[in-house]
Amino acid sequence: MWKFIIRRLIITFPQLIVLSVLIFLMAQAMPGDALTGQVDPNVSPAIKEQLREKLGLNDPWHIKYADWVGGVVQGDFGDSFRFKMPVTDLLEQRIINSFWLAVVTLIFTYIIAVPLGLLSGRYNDTILDSSITGYTYIGFATPLFIFALIMLWIFGYQLGWFPTSGSVSPGLEPGSLEYIISKFNHLLLPAISMALIQTVSTVQYLRSEIVDTKQKEFIVTARAKGASEARVYNKHILRNSLLPIAAFFGYEITMLITGTIFVEQIFGYPGMGQLFLESINLRDYSVVNAIVLLFGSAAILGALLSDIILSIIDPRIRIK
Numbered sequence: 001m002w003k004f005i006i007r008r009l010i011i012t013f014p015q016l017i018v019l020s021v022l023i024f025l026m027a028q029a030m031p032g033d034a035l036t037g038q039v040d041p042n043v044s045p046a047i048k049e050q051l052r053e054k055l056g057l058n059d060p061w062h063i064k065y066a067d068w069v070g071g072v073v074q075g076d077f078g079d080s081f082r083f084k085m086p087v088t089d090l091l092e093q094r095i096i097n098s099f100w101l102a103v104v105t106l107i108f109t110y111i112i113a114v115p116l117g118l119l120s121g122r123y124n125d126t127i128l129d130s131s132i133t134g135y136t137y138i139g140f141a142t143p144l145f146i147f148a149l150i151m152l153w154i155f156g157y158q159l160g161w162f163p164t165s166g167s168v169s170p171g172l173e174p175g176s177l178e179y180i181i182s183k184f185n186h187l188l189l190p191a192i193s194m195a196l197i198q199t200v201s202t203v204q205y206l207r208s209e210i211v212d213t214k215q216k217e218f219i220v221t222a223r224a225k226g227a228s229e230a231r232v233y234n235k236h237i238l239r240n241s242l243l244p245i246a247a248f249f250g251y252e253i254t255m256l257i258t259g260t261i262f263v264e265q266i267f268g269y270p271g272m273g274q275l276f277l278e279s280i281n282l283r284d285y286s287v288v289n290a291i292v293l294l295f296g297s298a299a300i301l302g303a304l305l306s307d308i309i310l311s312i313i314d315p316r317i318r319i320k
Contacts, residue, residue: 008308012300015300019293019300020069021065023296024289027285027288027289072290077286077287077289077290078290079286080279080284080287081286082283082287090275091272091290091294094270094271097187097269098260098264098272100183101191101271102256102260104184104191105190105191105194105198105256106195106252108191108192108195109195109202110202112199112203113199114202114206116135116199117204120207120210121207121208121210121211122210124210135200135203136200136203139196139197140201144197144262144263145262145266148190148263148267151189152189155189156189163186164267164268166268166270167187169186186269187269189267190264190267193263193267194256198252206245209241210241213241219232219237253299257273261273261276275287276292276295
């Protein structure tokens with residue numbers, strides 16, 4: 001078990017290094033630099049060149065990359081040239097909101113997906129199965145940003161059940177019960193919107209795995225030996241069918257990253273996704289680099305976590 005984890009970690013570190021190099025090189029290829037739009041247009045080119053030299057903007061790319069990585073390792077992502085503050089402080093204000101939005105979305109995703117997948121797989125080819133499968137087909141065909149707009153219009157503006165923007169009501173004391181309830185109420189609708197779309201893949205894979213497992217020889221043998229249907233389903237079918245849930249965990253994290261970028265913008269939720277789009281529009285490359293690095297690292301670590309969970313559930317896949 002530990003050998004498998006160590007080997008996966010050895011593979012993960014080069015992935016993170018390659019990711020950081022690609023992010024840095026793509027940022028360097030973007031038009032402009034840290035001084036673009038930040039100095040008076042009337043300043044002479046000689047003074048601009050002196051400023052670039054002072055900031056190290058004329059250094060070779062590998063030197064600038066080494067300086068950037070050295071700062072990242074120490075938790076220093078540089079300064080935001082648009083927000084006029086350290087990128088680390090700026091991320092701290094947003095990352096907590098995105099973290100809790102992701103956690104609540106994952107909880108709702110599995111609360112919805114697991115029962116639907118189990119029911120659809122156990123009672124396949126029935127009206128119940130057709131209804132659940134129809135829901136997944138609609139979910140596959142519906143873009144997330146369209147569905148989020150519909151949810152916001154119905155439950156936010158028409159029914160008024162949820163707030164339509166922000167992460168907390170103004171004037172509340174941080175840490176109070178009213179503050180916590182308000183925070184949860186503000187992230188509830190975005191989380192449900194993402195979960196209802198994100199859940200369809202898990203439902204389909206769980207259903208397919210259950211249907212496939214029911215037809216395998218060891219299930220037929222268990223029934224022939226007189227095992228009850230409940231025992232066959234709970235001990236044999238269910239345990240073997242949970243593998244896709246673990247395998248999809250990293251994929252769920254990746255979908256959360258892409259989903260929050262659009263959902264936070266639509267709901268006006270001040271998280272990492274909204275900050276990412278704002279920084280792109282403002283050409284604040286220091287912030288963009290930091291967010292892309294964090295998003296990419298989360299996806300890589302999510303895949304690592306999926307492999308570890310899979311190795312625990314099914315020891316046969318461990319690398320010897």
